Amino acid sequence: MSRWTITLLGLLWCLAAAHADEQDFTVWEDGLEVFAEHPPLVVGETARLLVHLTLLDGQRPVREGRLTLTLTAPDGTRQQVSADAPAREGIYLPELAPARAGEHELLLELAQPERRHRVAVPVVVYASADAVPAAEEEAEGIAFFKEQQWRMAFATESARREPIAPRLSAPAVVEAAAGRRAELSAPARGTLRAAPGQAWPQPGRRVQAGDALVQIAPLAGAEDVARLQSDAEGARARARLAESEHQRVQGLVREGVIPQRRLQEAEAELATARSALRAAEQRLEAVRGERGGEPLVLRAPLDGVVVASPLAPGQVVEAGAAVATVLDTRRVWLRVQLLAQDLPALSDPQDLRVRRPGSGAWEAPAEARLVYRAAALDAGGILPLVFEVDNRDGWPVGLPLIASLAAGEPVAQVSVPAAAVLDDDGVDVVIVQRGGEDFERRPVRLGGRAAGRVAVLAGLAEGERVVTAGAYAVLLAGRDPSALDHGHAH
Template identity: 35%
Template sequence: MKNWIIGLSAALVAALVTLPVLADELEITRWADGLEWFLEAEPLAAGESRTFLVHATRLDEHSPVTGGSVALALHDGNGDVVAQGVAEAERPGIFPVALELPAAGRYALVGRHEGPEGERSSDLGEVDIPDAPDHDHAHDNDHRHDDAHDHEDDHEHPHGIWSWIRHWFSHEHDHDGEHGDHEDDHHDDDGDAITFLKETQWRMNFAATPARREGFAERIEVPGTIREAPGARARLIAPATGVVTAAESWPQYGRGVERGEPMMRLTLLPDAGAASGLALDVARARERLAAAEAEFERLTALAEEGVVAESRVVEARRERNTARAELEDARERQGHLGGDADPGAIVLRAPADGRVESLEVGPGEVVQAGQQLATVLDGERLWLVAHLYPADLERVRTLADPMVRQPGNRDWHALEGEPVWESGEFEAPGQLLRVAFGLEAEASRYRPGMPVTVAMATEAPRERILLPRQALIDDDGVAVVIVQTGGESFERRPVRTGMRAAGRVEIVSGLEAGERVVTEGAYAVLLAGRDTDDAGHGHAH
């Protein structure tokens, strides 16, 4: 055994002296302009051809780029292009771009994707190209994405005996089993590093985002309700007795209408009166209003002199307001006639912009003057009404800038601004204070009557490193996150957490702002790092 070891040692020393030092395979990852660029290539050598496997991922959906072409270009120190190549997708997300490498030196690598959405260019950093080896050293440059060829780490390496030598020394193999403790120590050093293939990421719900330093405050959660804003619901009223029919086509539930758009046609009955009758109503209402205003002014002057009681002024004001409302109603009914109506019919027009919310009648029905025919709701003018108990109000620092979450959805949305209305007092039942916020810019995701959860700040915001709460994993009682260090490289990272509110969590230590953290699929990556068969490391493109 001793002679065998001595002979093997001599062979290893000879190999170290005679074989060249091999460069590592090239891996580059960049996140820019909505794309993730992950490039792989065999060790570079001046004057040789290399195929760069570009994995292109859309960051908004974390899906492979399927269309267009990818181009790579090497620029020298003067900015001139010294090598370039272009390729279409060999498989979804994978573009094999071939380059003829220039002389040894340092070059800037630029990637460009051209597709239906336009052109996007990204600076992929600098690459060093060494001189080619002096001896005939065969490179396997066919790093193809073929299901039939799996590149298993530490098993099939294109550099033969040299790879075996490096494998021997890096793992400190002991055929007699006397150094098992060293193997365990080596495993612990790399225990938090995880390889998770890009193709696996594309096939699952996966996402990663940079940890951000933002203003963050503790919040309490209170119930809320979506309601239409005052004046958002308009009613279509029959101005006279008659029969309703379609003006152009009969209105449909949910159909969008514009103010003044024809909705129905009202054919007046013989005893219902026509335009002359409505004009008479307007004239009578105008005369009544003029008399009421004159009486109100007279009594107001007398009350100031102490001649009449204040109660008579109040009664005169009420009469004036009633007369004014009657005049407005008569004018509105007269306006429905329009210039295009014949003496026996009235075109009934949409009272506001919005969507048809309800229809109270059908075509051919007889309706009475003043009867409601339909309602139109402006769905873009909604209120978020938060319901606060007295104890909640004591804790809330400010009512401005709440956050809201829909039922069954873990995503929170921020609302900027102050309340547009407060109830002013706690109301029974339940002694609730109602506070309303406008939702005009956010209305597309809400509907009247929808229950929501509202988060309101209890302190002034402070700068903190934040993550979505779903990025945090409880790993046997230890809070950990999965940090993405490269396209297919990840790291299990224990962290210490702080405040949690509105779907986000503060990271006190263990993570720096800007590091990319897996927010969807983190547990699957963690399990891949514990695969004892090393199945997650075989690169089977």
């Protein structure tokens, strides 16, 4: 081995040892992140501190302001140095030559035009270089430099305790709300035609209540009128019975004899009965107009969209044949399918959240209200729980969803913003900031969610700092360190 090779290897070893002896600290306080790197502080030796200053509001590098460092010894004596401006964006380079050994307080004060920041940290000054202890081995992390953080949308936040209720998830499906689906059927035997001046009602056509959809040239006899009169009388009787039951239940609920959900069930039954009565009366009115030989016009009973039109112009239909279906989806029902073992936890279902299968984003449906809770399990052991919601997102009827409901009283739990959680190949993870440029991928076990936050049941402690914006970029840097921007010369 040549002398030059030995010299080069020795130099590399010295550089590695010098880097290993570097110390650093990171503090988040008073709206400021202070990340400082420095050699061990030794009495009589000048140490240059590499101080990175980041404004936590917007994660911006400090671009102006006078930085003053005050080193206070155990006996109260002070040394002070200042830098009028950063050496470059976000970085100050003050120098300290400690005069006494022992535990000191290092106070960093940043004076800016709009405000002042004060951050104090404990530091140790050693009597000699030989007194500096060997650096401790640290678990390998992900390096992500300040220069990278400052160039992108990046943010961090401390995990904190928040009251979050335990939650229960169950499959759900979107359904038409009571009184918002109308089946138009032929009131009498006849030939189908398009309504005057109108195209044939194709699925997808938007209609308003009263719009003419189709007409029927009658081929009927007097027996049709008698049958429809009987149907209308039956529907009228059922509507009266539903109104009476609704009034009775309303009084019992007011007196506290029966639960509120029974009133919600009665309201749904009344809406269904009234809808059936309107349809029966419309069919009777239409066939009565037939006596003069005029075509019978079928009109939309409500605002909505034509979702079915199974027949064609010119077809002869029998009385009662389905002609068209109109659906109003401005408000829909969400049928949540609970298992029997879930019932004890949901005595008072609250805080409905939903997401589509395959999506990690939970959302709160607008104006959700509990319509009814079934009184008995179905044949499959399922208890339906039905909510009516404002369908601002245009969910189609039949859409499968995952529903989540609060299942108990809120409990203070460690939580982070939902945006801090990443799905890493099916594993929930957060990116923990261990220091200014030192990060860690951390698997976590999640709990309930509330107001944009998610409880962390395992894997994270209160006070640990997580990345809330830019976490995926840090994760990628950990997978491919060669892609890391190495422009980190100080």
